Amino acid sequence: MNKDILANIIDNDIKKVDAYNIRENGKSVAWKNNPYINIIPKKDGQGIDVYVKENTLFGIVDIPVIITDSGLKEVVYNDFYIGKNANIIIVSGCGIHNNGKHESIHDGIHRFFLEENSKVKYIEKHYGDGTGKKKFNPITEINMQKGSSMIMETSQIKGVDNTIRITKATLLDDTTLTINEKLLTNSNQSAKTDFEINLDGYNASCHVTSRSVATDNSYQEFKSNIVGNNKSFAHVACDAIIKDKASVKAIPEIYANDIDANLIHEAAIGKIAGAQLIKLMSLGLTSSEAEETIIKGFLK
């Protein structure tokens, strides 16, 4: 197993978590279950079903994916069934090392089914290294029953040539979905992200925060479509810093279908504010140190 790549996508100690499944080059290479968390491989081998029992408290599951065979292309289906009142952290992530001529692609399709009052924190990191082409196209589908809440944190800092990320969610009564996205693209990379969130339930709320930095010739697109079909709340903030010849496009769409839907979209794209650079320089940093500090903080 490639430990270096693993360390880049998983922050915790995998040996200590409650359950895990490591997929390397298209196969499960190590796994562990516990009485509350059951990971079952799909029949065709292209993914897993994760069952979290009702009332599970503070469970942690790691499901990293590693690809080192140049040219591997896979579509993986992972389904998560989170029982009533369960509280769980799922650490996902995919690292591709590709030094070959062929492009490596991982398309992860993740479906979450949150039962009543369950809580999920889902962390997903993308990592890529090597000279060969690397692509990720994650699709995340989130179904939230009454009273459930989910935090989704995604990050992709350089290393990935192309990404199209699609996230769809349906929220019923009293649910909260929080999404934090961090993205940095460089050279000729492109990254698109697309959120489609339906606030169907009474008191459904979502908070989407996207912070991204686009440098060199890279291109980013941020698209979000939030529909408020009930008394609901949404706050979407898309903040992007551009440098060099990079470009960023933000396409906000909010659609209120109910008189009590309160939907806010903020988008700001621009270079690093001159005043920020000046302030840090007046504290003693050089202009490039100042820039680095601002970007690092922004994506922290």
Added chain:
Amino acid sequence: MLELIDVSLKRDNKEILDKINLKLDEEKFYVITGPNGSGKSSLAKIIMGIEKPTEGKIIFNGIDITDKSITERSKLGISFAFQQPVNFKGLTVYDLLEIAIDKEITKKEACDILSKVGMCALNYIDREVNTTLSGGELKRIEIATVIAKNPKLAIFDEPEAGIDLWSFQNLISVFKQLEKDNKGITLVISHQEKILNIADQIILLENGKIKKIGSKNVMLDIILKKESCCKEVNICE
């Protein structure tokens, strides 16, 4: 010593600063005052290196700093608290203080600096320096970053703006202490009589020119008289 020789700043054919000549000595407290738009902030920015003078020279402790960058001036011990504090998405109060001090600091050290500007530090140290902080809080943090540097020349641009009365008194004692500890120059831009009152020297700026410099006693008379006279003048006449 800081010396400005014939410093001018022109923008859009407008003389924002016009041949400023000024000498500031160590262990002295200077206050620049004058009407809005008279060029006070511009003068401070020129000293910090944020604006380049169109003409003139700036000498700091024997070194010609006219062409030196902001960073170089900072390293020479010049520090500037902005009139309008800057927001940072992602940088915390602690981060800024650590950058200011230029070495790793403990939370305790960061707290000590914050308490100098009257902030109950633990509540703030991990907050992001963004607009969720109140105007007065941002202003105090801005002042704290300058205090943290122990500068040889500390410039504060309207530090009292937005700061409540109780803290204002403390701020004045912090300025005095800073000047004593660092044996440096303190230069404060202010409209406040209370700050004018602790000045060794007051510099009155008008229309980009130094109208008059002098000791507090002489200057306060002139300035306060002027204020009362001007209240009766119709601005549109």
